[in-house]
Amino acid sequence: MSCSEYIPSHRSSRIKTPALILFMFILSTSLFSQDNTDLTVPTTEPGYKCRAEIINGDTVPVIDLPDMYVYTEYVFKNKRHYEQWTRVKYNVKKVYPYAILAAAKLKEYDVILAKMPNEKMKKAYLRVCEKDLKHEFEDELKDLSINQGRVLMKLIDRETGKTTYEIVKQMRGGFEACMWQAVARIFGNNMKDDYDANVEDIMIERAIKIVESGQF
DSSP: OOOOOOOOOOOEEEEOOHHHHHHHHHHOSOOOOOSSSEEEOOOSSOOOEEEEEEETTEEEEEEEEEOOOOOOOOOOSSHHHHHHHHHHHHHHHHHHHHHHHHHHHHHHHHHHHHTOSSHHHHHHHHHHHHHHHHHHHHHHHTTOOHHHHHHHHHHHHHHHSOOHHHHHHHHHOHHHHHHHHHHHHHTTOOTTOOOOTTTTTHHHHHHHHHHHTTOO
16 A cells, blocks of 8 residues: 655635736626636637636636745844854755655545554554655655754644654654654754744744745
8 A cells, every 4th residue: 555645735815906807808898707706718819717706796807826925034143143044944945845745644644544443454554654755755864964854853743733753653653752762862853842933943934934935
């Protein structure tokens, strides 16, 4: 058995543009839809299909655009503070896709595990999943720096609500979770750390918003 990938969707905001409305009316003398539905402009050339809303009795095209994160630049205390922010942005951009994919797979695992009748089948399934993950990501993840590994652990907790310690314990048992926690502590990391977007991990959270909006 294998585990399928999940591609997360992205939220978008709506914008109504008078110029676009004028353009649509130039192409067509009338818009046939009079309810909240898709509409297609009749034309001999390839058309553009979009959603519509009824506003004061008129059908208005509605176009979805990506979110844009608006932020102010940091006032850096010193050069070291600036360098820290630069590293955080770089590390988040590098490991964030792995965190998103890990969260999707873990949610998929949880759904499947909940349907299995006994622990023996669950353990067998988790072994297969672990092999799949190693085959797909081991070569890439083993090249991460210690700091990038720490950021990845934080982001996995952010996306799943589970620390990496809890995940390893679920998949491999308490003994191996304790063993890997000891290894992490040697390198200054802690698999039991929770994600704190408001205080400890505020730089990571800010970097995520910039990366998600495509501004970095």
